[in-house]
Amino acid sequence: MNRRRPRAVVRARFSVREVPGITVTAAGSRAPLPYGLDGTARRTAQRALTEAGRAYLGGHVELHAPRRTPARVLRRAATRAVAAAVATTLRAAPAGPRATDAPAPTPPSGARRTPARPRSRPPTTTAQEADPMAPPTTDPTAPGIDWRRLGSLVTGQAAVQAGSFALLIAMSWTAVQLGGRGAVTAVTLAATLPRALLLLFGGALTDVLGPRALLLRATGIRVLVLAAGAVVTATTHTLWPLVVIALADGILLGLTGPAAGVLLPYLASKEHLGRANSLFSMVLRLAPIAGSPLGAWLVVVGGLPVAMGAAAAGCVLWLACAAHVTRGMPRPEPAAQGPSLLRRSGDGFRLLAAHPRLRWMFVACFAMDLAFLWPAEVALPLRAAENGWGVGAVAVVLAAFSTGALVSAALGAALAHRVPVPVKLVLTGVGLAAGTGAMALVPSPGVLAGTAAAVGLLSGLNGPALVTAYQQAVPEGKMGAAMSTFALSGIGAAPLSLALFTPVSLHLGVTGTWLLCAGVALVSPIAAAVALRAAPEKAPGRSTPDRIRTAPESTVTSV
Known part of the structure; x- marks a missing residue:
């Protein structure tokens, strides 16, 4: 009589986080996963998030894999289980972790099979998560950058940075014509001092409101300020409009500077954040090279109003790109009672x-x-x-x-x-x-x-x-x-x-x-x-990765 042996089961549990990066741990055991299953699970989860248009998210995979099963069988079953767990979790938003079982295909005859014993344990922090500067443990070719959003970020920043440098040259030249050295000093101080002081408040507002809310609102106001400034400077040839516009522009740039600086960690995993920063640094280096001669040419063509119009157009393009980049980014949960904005600065x-x-x-x-x-x-x-x-x-x-x-x-x-x-x-x-x-x-x-x-x-x-x-x-x-x-x-x-x-x-x-x-x-x-x-x-006091969503109960799906 043939006794039917219990089937080996690969069990995957996926939890969504609002920060990029995938971590993997073995469920119910501190021993490492066999046959490099952690890398297989990590690449599968990242690929599933990317295909779902959620590459800016991250998560944690808790994987249970039976021992003494052929490597090829385990990898195939783990790939199916992790992909199904990610899909189930994304469909069930805003619910949290979902567990998915994938029965391992029948191994060749003669191989010993051990029945899986489902166990649950809070995910532990992996070495890569505990030390962000540790050597990468993932395959470098795995998808770790949301290239579409990163392309929008680079395009928008190139436009707004070039427009800002062009406006700086145009305002300085116009101030020289209106009042000489004293006028240039007044305009420069009006543009730089508020920006430096409000950078601290901009960082606190970014942590409270989130980058999307702050960027879209402040950039929209900047478009209106520059458009109104183009009209005023076209009809008035005095110094005070330049000082007022420089003051307002410096305030808005100070508020939005930190918000733009926090976007890259949302778009690239820790292993690939250096690549994203390298690409972004190219924009910062090219902006003054392109913006300075552009500002001089715009002054020759149409004067300061044309330069302000060009800067406003760059802001409009950045506003559209920022809306695409920050779409879906969560707003921080409001605290019941916290320190004042002045203290948070x-x-x-x-x-x-x-x-x-x-x-x-x-x-x-x-x-x-x-x-x-x-x-x-x-x-x-x-x-x-x-x-x-x-x-x-x-x-x-x-x-x-x-x-x-x-x-x-x-x-x-x-x-x-x-x-x-x-x-x-x-x-x-x-x-x-x-x-x-x-x-x-x-x-x-x-x-x-x-x-x-x-x-x-x-x-x-x-x-x-x-x-x-x-x-x-x-x-x-x-x-x-x-x-x-x-x-x-x-x-x-x-x-x-x-x-x-x-x-x-x-x-x-x-x-x-x-x-x-x-x-x-x-x-x-x-x-x-x-x-x-x-x-x-x-x-202190945390045994699980930050910002992992939790659910009252798990949903089990057979694959």
Whole structure:
């Protein structure tokens, strides 16, 4: 008599999260899954989310796989179970986890089969989730970036950034015509001071309202402000409209800056966030290159009203792209009673004080910005004048640096996830410091341009890697506050570098101060190395990943 043996069952349970990335654990056991099933489950879940148009979401897979079953059989059954669990969970929104059983196909005769014992256990935190800077454990070819939304983000930011630089050139030129140096100072202060101050409030508002609500509302208001400004400046030839428009524009840019900075982690998984940042950095580098001559040309063609109209058109395009990028992004749950907005504006500084890894990554980013600005803005023109190289040498050196950085950023968009994190953060940082010092000692403009191109190549890889590591070190729910502090450091590095190194150059000379800047740049890789060694913080009292949705009961579906 043949006794029917119990069938082996692969059991998958999927929980949705509002942050990108897929984690996998074994249900009811701390032992690793056999035959690399964690990678199979992770790729299947990511592919299912992408095919459903939800690549900006993430989740956690809890997988039970029977032992002593052939690898090919288990992989096929796990793929079906995970795909069905993801589909069931997405169909049942807003309900939470769903469990799906997939019976494993009958193994070859003679193979021992062990009946599955369904067990449930809260998902545990995997190594990749606990340490965002750990080496990727997924297949690099697995879908980890929502390319459609990332394309919309890059397109919209290219339009609005180029329009903003064009408007800056046009307003500065118009202010010179209306009132000279005093008018330019007034317009510049009206545009920059409110923006710097409101970055902190913009980060707090992003954490409270969510990026979608803040971006769409503030960008829509900016379109109206620029359109009204185009009408006013076309009929009034005085300074006060420029000051008022610059003030309003600076306030709106300060509010929306952190909201735009938090979007990339929604669009790319942790393993591929570096690629997304590399692509985004290309836009930030190309915007002033394209926007500055565009602003000069618009002033010649139609004056300031035409430049404002062009900036408003760029904002309209960004508004449409932002609506597409942020569609479906959840709004943070309102707290019953929390701190005031004024108190929350200091959350970014409190984060730096409380989280060592985030603090050291902030130091690494700030040191590199501080070290690069004075040589590019002051030392290079002074050295060209002292050696009689002419202004053309300055343009060639800056163009070589920009070309190297753009090429490196393009390569990073394709290959950044394959480069080890210590290489991107530490090794390239040491190379940047050495290259900056070499630029101070080279004897001819041709060698200086070649050295600048090499420094640009390293910068195009190091810069996005620093931003990525900083974003990955931010605790969940605090990205807006952290990015506001990060943006404020970038804005503050320029005047601080000029104020710090210009008086020093009176005593050390141009070459000595340039070498001092190279020493400051060396602080960046040292701080990055310390950050990599710092242990990642864990939220107290939590044994499950943050923001995992839960449901009162599970739904079991046979496959």
